Amino acid sequence: MTTADQVNGDVLALAEELLALQFDAEPLSATLLGLPGHDDRLADVSADAEQATRAAAVDIASRADALDERLGGDVTAKVIAQQAGAVVDRIDARMVEYTVTDIFVGPAASLLTFLPMVVLPDADRAAAYLTRLRAVPAHLAQVGARHRAGVAAGRLPVRRLVDSSIAHLDRYLATDLAADPLLAQRPAVEDQAFLDERERVVAEVVRPAFAAYRQLLVDEIAAVGRPDDRPGLCALPDGEAAYAALSRVHTTTDLSPDELHQTGLDIIAGLRAEYAELGQRVFGTADQAEVFHRLTTDPAMRWRDADELLEHARDAIARAEEAAPRWFGRMPAQACRVEPVPAAEAPGAPAAYYMPPSLDGLRAGVYYANTDRAHERDRFLAEVTAFHEAVPGHHFQLALAMELTELPLLRRLADVNAYAEGWGLYTERLAEEMGLYSDDVARFGMLAMDSMRAGRLVVDTGLHAKGWSRERAVSYLRENTPLSLLEIGNEVDRYIAYPGQALSYMVGRLEIQRARAAAEVRLGADFDIRAFHDLVLGGGPLPLKVLGEVVAEWRG
Numbered sequence: 001m002t003t004a005d006q007v008n009g010d011v012l013a014l015a016e017e018l019l020a021l022q023f024d025a026e027p028l029s030a031t032l033l034g035l036p037g038h039d040d041r042l043a044d045v046s047a048d049a050e051q052a053t054r055a056a057a058v059d060i061a062s063r064a065d066a067l068d069e070r071l072g073g074d075v076t077a078k079v080i081a082q083q084a085g086a087v088v089d090r091i092d093a094r095m096v097e098y099t100v101t102d103i104f105v106g107p108a109a110s111l112l113t114f115l116p117m118v119v120l121p122d123a124d125r126a127a128a129y130l131t132r133l134r135a136v137p138a139h140l141a142q143v144g145a146r147h148r149a150g151v152a153a154g155r156l157p158v159r160r161l162v163d164s165s166i167a168h169l170d171r172y173l174a175t176d177l178a179a180d181p182l183l184a185q186r187p188a189v190e191d192q193a194f195l196d197e198r199e200r201v202v203a204e205v206v207r208p209a210f211a212a213y214r215q216l217l218v219d220e221i222a223a224v225g226r227p228d229d230r231p232g233l234c235a236l237p238d239g240e241a242a243y244a245a246l247s248r249v250h251t252t253t254d255l256s257p258d259e260l261h262q263t264g265l266d267i268i269a270g271l272r273a274e275y276a277e278l279g280q281r282v283f284g285t286a287d288q289a290e291v292f293h294r295l296t297t298d299p300a301m302r303w304r305d306a307d308e309l310l311e312h313a314r315d316a317i318a319r320a321e322e323a324a325p326r327w328f329g330r331m332p333a334q335a336c337r338v339e340p341v342p343a344a345e346a347p348g349a350p351a352a353y354y355m356p357p358s359l360d361g362l363r364a365g366v367y368y369a370n371t372d373r374a375h376e377r378d379r380f381l382a383e384v385t386a387f388h389e390a391v392p393g394h395h396f397q398l399a400l401a402m403e404l405t406e407l408p409l410l411r412r413l414a415d416v417n418a419y420a421e422g423w424g425l426y427t428e429r430l431a432e433e434m435g436l437y438s439d440d441v442a443r444f445g446m447l448a449m450d451s452m453r454a455g456r457l458v459v460d461t462g463l464h465a466k467g468w469s470r471e472r473a474v475s476y477l478r479e480n481t482p483l484s485l486l487e488i489g490n491e492v493d494r495y496i497a498y499p500g501q502a503l504s505y506m507v508g509r510l511e512i513q514r515a516r517a518a519a520e521v522r523l524g525a526d527f528d529i530r531a532f533h534d535l536v537l538g539g540g541p542l543p544l545k546v547l548g549e550v551v552a553e554w555r556g
Contacts, residue, residue, distance in 0.1 A: 097150025422508015
């Protein structure tokens with residue numbers, strides 16, 4: 001074996017070591033991906049466990065940097081270093097101490113969101129599921145201990161989000177046992193003994209644990225929660241460092257809050273001309289405020305009911321699937337399913353989201369559309385959201401990554417938000433190039449989402465770095481985006497609960513657009529859009545600097 005072969009082998013071994021560390025820290029994520037070996041456990045969120053994970057990640061990052069230097073530049077080594085650094089940054093941000101919310105990043109909400117997605121294909125995994133359910137009390141007790149530690153250190157949650165989490169738990173606990181989402185999965189082999197024991201565990205172990213966690217929130221946490229005028233990380237001890245860490249995680253850059261904030265302001269200003277042109281065609285006015293008023297108040301811009309919303313989403317995705325072969329050389333083997341967001345989660349959930357398929361093929365990729373209060377939701381957002389979340393957005397990107405068996409598993413599964421959300425946002429404009437929008441009303445959705453993602457740069461940094469109140473954030477988005485107050489309120493609460501994540505969309509899209517434009521200039525007539533898209537999707541999720549290097553070296 002040559003020295004180069006040995007070093008390459010060391011890189012692959014290190015990638016496997018990091019993946020094992022990540023799955024040990026987040027065992028439920030391994031299960032959802034269809035990877036065996038972790039199906040009976042929940043995360044250990046104790047401070048001691050986190051620090052042990054952190055030390056291991058620091059060591060892995062150091063070794064990855066050394067291997068990258070020895071190889072003279074290696075994509076996998078660079079991905080390992082960035083992903084290990086992200087583990088460190090997440091732990092240093094101490095989110096478990098102050099993150100109490102009804103969306104999936106909250107500790108209770110995450111269990112109620114993801115446990116029902118676990119597939120039970122055989123008796124062993126059914127038994128493991130029971131063991132995992134029995135672990136819920138200890139897990140939530142650990143979470144409660146971290147909340148108490150956060151309170152003692154002054155790292156307080158936001159009162160509004162605590163109240164939302166309590167309301168979510170109230171909805172769950174009020175659900176009839178027969179309709180409990182933790183009992184929803186049917187095992188591949190019908191086993192009445194399993195079904196009976198699962199029902200007993202949920203009734204006697206799991207539900208009391210959620211009730212106890214809820215009571216902790218009521219008795220100890222809610223009263224000390226931060227008010228709406230101090231919702232950002234900058235209100236917490238070491239909040240500036242925590243926000244810098246989370247910004248690195250989600251953007252894979254070191255862009256400062258001021259740089260991100262100004263980028264958002266500039267894009268918002270640049271969209272005015274597009275709104276004026278489209279507004280003149282649709283409403284006979286170029287005045288942006290009037291266009292926004294029409295979009296947010298005209299009953300024709302709302303849905304009749306949940307069925308109409310879902311049907312429109314399915315139609316848009318089918319249209320995108322038909323056009324895709326002209327723009328992509330490779331497409332996922334499995335089609336994307338469309339389902340409503342589960343009722344218990346829907347009031348606090350985003351307008352839509354995508355869950356990727358499992359590696360074992362037992363769970364398909366699913367586009368979840370939020371049908372809660374459908375008659376208040378914006379019709380003009382339906383197509384752009386479906387293109388972003390499903391086809392040619394996240395479904396193409398994430399489902400294809402699962403199929404890249406020639407790459408190390410870490411490369412297929414790397415959690416790189418700026419790449420993932422940047423691609424999703426890139427495809428919203430790509431959909432216009434592909435001729436997918438059905439009319440000018442749907443094109444307003446494309447502009448609205450541009451406004452929202454640019455607004456996210458302004459508002460996320462405003463909240464977490466500049467001390468904005470929730471009211472100021474809502475007011476900014478009401479003035480600069482044509483979204484309903486319902487959508488804006490949910491969005492702002494999400495930014496408060498999930499600092500830095502909202503930055504990833506526009507930062508990622510701008511880099512993909514920059515890389516594409518440079519390739520078009522460099523390659524001229526040899527540039528092939530299908531080959532470019534296959535290149536961007538064919539390397540797995542990449543940190544933005546690494547993606548830029550890959551495209552720059554591409555010869556068409």
